[in-house]
Amino acid sequence: LDNSRSAIELDVAAGTGIVKSTDSEIGPSLSFDFTGVQNIILTGNNINYIYLDYNVGTPQIVATTNRASIELNRHFIIGRVYKNGSTLHILNAGVHLPNLARNEHERLVERDGFTYSSGAIISETGTLNLAVTDGVWFLGHNRLTTNALDSSIADTWVYTHYGVASWITDNATATAVDTTHYNSGADVIALLGAQNYGTQWVYITSDSHWYIIYGTVNGTLSVAQAATPPTSIPSYLEHMGELIAKIIHKQDGTIVSIEITQDIEFTASGVPNHNDTGGIQGGTANEYYHLTSAEQTIVNNTSGTNTGDDPADDTTYNESTWDTNLDAATKNAIRDKIELMITDINTNLAKVTNATHTGDVTGSGELTIANDVVTYSKIQNIVNDERILGRVSGADGVVEELTKAQVLSMINVEDDADVTDADNISSTIVAATAKSTPIGADSIALIDSADSNILKEVTISQLNSVLGGSSTVNMFLSSEAAYLPITNPAGLVEDAGVTIYAGTSYLTFDDTTSEHAIWRVPMPDYNGGNIVVTAYSKVSTTPSGAVTLQYNILTIGLANSEPFDEAVTVDTGINISHSLNTTELLTDIMIASATIDPANIAADDLVVIELSRDVASDNLSGDGELIGIMLEYTRA
Structure with a gap:
């Protein structure tokens, strides 16, 4: 179909076709050539179906707005045209026989890719192990099978996640579900929060290999349940694999559920209704509570006006009206509230009231002293002169002022010790270990007469060179x-x-x-x-x-x-x-x-x-x- 000759006129080029000679599926098939036709008459503002009619051996090009009138045996469609005023919208989409099988295969590959047929059911086995049954798949016209796998026996899978800029292999031979980590977006997987839930996505490839992608959930069960599959996966999984399961696990080491993806369509969802959430604390740890609307109004009231949590009337109570107007239950309730208030007041009095400390001591609540901020002038004065700070009265005690005698005793040095004293030197030499075969690199001490008789070191080789010896x-x-x-x-x-x-x-x-x-x-x-x-x-x-x-x-x-x-x-x-x-x-x-x-x-x-x-x-x-x-x- 073409309108290049005239923009408002439809032409059909010459071609070759095959039809039945009779309106029967088993009628003779005939191959023939047909001539082109110019200026096909079209119906305006409507879909016109252009087809070839065998016409008892005299093929003709026909236009109709009723697709049902086109026979299956003696007719074949060439295309369709929509005429809108002087504009023609042309679609060449008839029955084209050349390479039909290949075109159909490519259509299936492009539309469906590697697609599931049956089997490949995954389940937990052993302790956090996984097993999957035999599976049947199709890629275009090709029927493929995957083997059954069981990580409690010998099979393994690859753990992976997408880091800062690339896919990273975290464990190439995993056999048990990792319930303690999730993908935070960094190059290294992160630990789940205490009692939090996470997700993992299980893929299988056409050659029976397992891959599990860490999910990004680190939150409540409802958030994990609402999670959808990754929008980006490794290329080999995109073209040769298929998602078979979603695992929801808890940080405490349990698998909460394994959702078979062949049975579930994952869709994004909004935030769940608060009443549908579970695991919310009720007065312990961080003290989360469920409140009704009326209770929340009372909590939010800061005006001092009675909003329902006090007795309903506005009576001003004194000692006489206490006994007259209040029954025993109300009196007991008021006493309980007053006692609770007194307890809270006493507790608050014991707390630190300034939550923003600055200077050497900082912090809110629990105060700390930062490193390197307390100067010498701020520690206590040394009580006695000529003292060294330390401790000789046993470990794990306070600092003590040590005398000279205590310090000498601690380092094992006699009083008035002199390293140049002849007795000290001679006794040290006598006590030293003897060496029977000295070498040139060995050294001894001597007095340098040319340099104020300073004690210096000289090697055996240096002595040999001075005394005439040779090495x-x-x-x-x-x-x-x-x-x-x-x-x-x-x-x-x-x-x-x-x-x-x-x-x-x-x-x-x-x-x-x-x-x-x-x-x-x-x-x-x-x-x-x-x-x-x-x-x-x-x-x-x-x-x-x-x-x-x-x-x-x-x-x-x-x-x-x-x-x-x-x-x-x-x-x-x-x-x-x-x-x-x-x-x-x-x-x-x-x-x-x-x-x-x-x-x-x-x-x-x-x-x-x-x-x-x-x-x-x-x-x-x-x-x-x-x-x-x-x-x-x-x-x-």
Whole structure:
């Protein structure tokens, strides 16, 4: 349907249709093309239904105001038009067959979403546990089922609430209803008030997961009963879940009711009638009362005029009229009221009359003194001179003025004690615990003659530097001092040399076998840490190009009573490497170092150090000639 050609004329475009050839549901279905029509005659100020009539094989476009006249078999509706003067209101809403099943599915999804069919009945079981039966649901044309769940056995649910700006998971594995909290709007759920009621909203998803959203109620039962579901829920619940129950609970740990949402339509309601509320106190705690209208009028009366709570007449009573005009019941009632008034007056006289105190003492009713407001001038004066405030007469008592003797006794200091007194210092030193192995960081006291003989501290290391001592130990192990083992020993050579200065002894390590040399040596004052091993070498032949001479270092410490022939162990990755080239002559000395930190050497051990040529790693042709090694470490 279209009026683009002329705003006041209705045109129908050409198209294709399917109808029955007879007015029967089982008549032959025919597909045909029909031509377009211009300027369909319409009835003004009325709904015009535009339809196609098969017309015994000659299809025609017809307009009618009586929808009931359109047959179900030989006709089909194209749309409807309302003509209002020269204005046409057009609605293309006929029977359109293309993708009918998909369009119907989308209509159901858009209108109903994830919708309930049957089952999914929730109930309380055990102690604050929940159980739900199998459920049947529909999403569009799709039939879905959810499993039965029981938190008293193994199933759990997720507690969540909307905080300041986002949804927050409070408990991802809950099994019991939390009756003590509600959603106050903060990121952390809040405690319900004493004896108050709260609400919770139970959802189930299409894959049989439970979610419970904390409600915002923190009030009376009637307020909880009037609460409606959250207007905003997490996206996954909106599109894949459904509300199945409303739980009303009380702060004392009880579930008041579980309302099945399939049976109840939640609607907003006004404030309940006061007479319908329950749990209102009747004279205890905060003293809430139910009053009739007449009683409230009496309570509100402050004019002094009798409004019904006094005797009905205005008689002025004196001693004579008391006996004449009043009966016994009235006299007793008046006496009771007078006695009650006297009790109330006496009670009020005992109360604080100024409810707004300022200054150092503040408060209304129960008065308090704030922190840091009472100055020294406002506390009592010290009675005796030269006193310290404290207490020596036992705990939990008033403050006492302590004498010098009491204070010295309390801190265990003798009278006239002098920290610089020689007797005091000597007795303190004698009483101190002895240390058999002092180290450089230890300290002692001395008199500084250059600074008015002031007592100062000095470390052992500082003393060593002044007195000529050193914190570093150097030990040279010569080739002659080495033990050469039976298996693969290095060779020992005594070389006279060409001058009196060139003669030397050295150990030879050939280039084909991993030959060894061993030293056994004590290491005074060693107590762990790094040891720098320096090798002093020369070569037997001039190198051709850049080559490397490399030694491996192995160590072990032998303590008292350990076997003398204990095998050395490898300090992994520790070696000494000489890098050589053709400039290294046969007479040149070569020095190279490596640092080891042996874990197998303790204080006072006899240290065994083995050196071997690493023929698998170096590429020097000919012997490596070792003059000796130096050990360097820090004295403990």
